[in-house]
Amino acid sequence: MRREIQAVVFVLLGAVLLKLVISGEYLNYVQKLLKFPLIATGVVLIAFGVLGFLRDWRGRAALDRSRERAADARVRTHGPGAHADDDVPEAEENGHDHVGDGHGVGWLWILPIFVLVLVPPPALGSFAAERGAATVPKPPKSVKFTALNGANPVPLEVHDYAQRAVWDDGRTLTGRTVELSGFMTPHSGGNWYLTRMKVNCCAADARPYQVEIVDSPVPAVRDEWVKVTGTWVPSTAKDPFEKVALLKATTVNGIPTPAQPYE
Amino acid sequence: MSSSTPTRTRADATDSHSGTIGLLIAAIVAVLIGRQVLALLIGGRGGVATWTTVFCAIVVQALPFLMLGVVLSGAITAFVPARFFSAILPRRAALAVPVAGAAGALLPGCECASVPVAGRLMERGVVPAAALAFLLSAPAINPIVLVSTAVAFPGQPGMVVGRFVASLATAVLVGWIWARFGRPEWLTRFAARRLLPAADDTTPAFERFRLAVAHDFFEAGGFLVIGAAAAATMNVVIPPDWISTVAGIPVLSILVLAALAVVLSICSEADAFVAASLTGFPVSAQLAFMVVGPVVDLKLIALQTGTFGRAFATRFAPLTFVVAVGAAVVTGLLIGVA
16 A cells, blocks of 8 residues: 555646646745756656556565465465565565655645645745834845836836845935836835845745835725836835835736746 | 554454444535635635635645655656666766755746655665755756746846855755764654655556656645645734834844745745735845755754754754855855955
8 A cells, every 4th residue: 555655646746836837936935946846856756656656566466476475375384474585476475565654744745735736835925024014124245236228117026126225225216216026015094115025046035025005096905916107205214123114106007917926 | 663563464464344433424524614614714814815826826836846856756766767866977976966956947837846756865865965965956957946036126137147156055054064973763654664665676667657646646735734834824924014113123134034935935936926916125134035945944854853853953954044044144245245
């Protein structure tokens, strides 16, 4: 039984990984960088599952022939504790049987498989964002705020805008109209933040970047994806660790959830 | 374990068909009910949805690295003769430990990959203390991790050097302590696993490889799932402002970040970015986060329990934690002086 389940788990898990990559859902959990490692892992898993099935069938056919004479004789002469090292096909069979022996925790693989097949969870949204701060963490020294090129509105990533607004006093933003995409995270008094999660490796290390939208023409709808155009306005706080990035909105339009939900 | 095998093999074969049908029915029922329940919970996009996303993310992220680790460990079992390791490693544990620790730089993976490899190294006759030094150093000092650290802390080469030195020191010190005070009976689960025919030399090499990979992947996966669930719970439950309030307090900030590294179980290839984003914390605390994370975290403890047994994990994890924090503090002070 165990070895059959193991083969089923391998094939299912491999198929789930391939499905996540093909549908693009893997981007809800990990970085694009992991695309090919995930494909390779999926293929290897399916191969091991199929190979396990084949060995199993072949092994059982051989076992059926030898069992009647071998097993009874061994138990009679050596006792139930006998190890079958005198009989190569039998030894292999034992090998299969030991697989998954002991804890049986291998069963738990079923959990992520079930979840990912039945209801793949969505990308992190406002719940995760509200757990993070609205302030902007200090960017590393390597981040340079170069002048914005191109016609207005300039599309910017949310974390880029937030860092320019808070850590560069909006120097590169004055006089420009920018365009940001993210989801809505409501906060006090009907206001809302335009939020985008930044992920370095997987969703477990995500942190939110938030831009408070000033004079929004639309009310907040939690987790709704929008594209906002607008202009920078300075924050009232003096300490950059206390500042929140602000954007005075000109237009707010709903957009479909992007394929790449994180920055 | 092996004593019950002949009888169970037979019972398995006869029960196999009814068992399969039962499992099929259970699976169909679970799918029908599970879908509704899950859709209801995740559809809300609240805590449960966030938990599920983080849980799936950790599992999906770890899978390629776990696969790399078990394929490598399977190859060690099947294709590398045991005498190879006794030939290249010094016979004395005191010397073998630093050599194995430095060799950790050669395995470009995260912590999920190193546990099965260390287990199979022991099986091939490597001194446990040396295999453990490798287990600790591999996820912390390999080139990918060091490069990602350099990217996360640009203009601060001290962080990369500090991480390398503190992590290698942790691996070697823990290895030496284990060589001096470790007892074989703490590796009971591992001793039991030695009976696996996967390591029996009468089986063809590829079949041994296949069995080892299948076994290690399946078992380690179960513990990975437990660890991912625990880490996802911490991720959703800990109020984030608890962490930032201690940033200014010297000793406490180090301990809090070290503990955070344990509960968040972030992959060693990503933890530098998280450490860098914890602005306001002293260098020693950020180093502690990066030195502790790859050697002690929830999913790693779960994986070690599965591979080496509970008696091992309950001693090894606290020992490693204390040594890692100590190494990070000392190195952090030296960087601060330099």
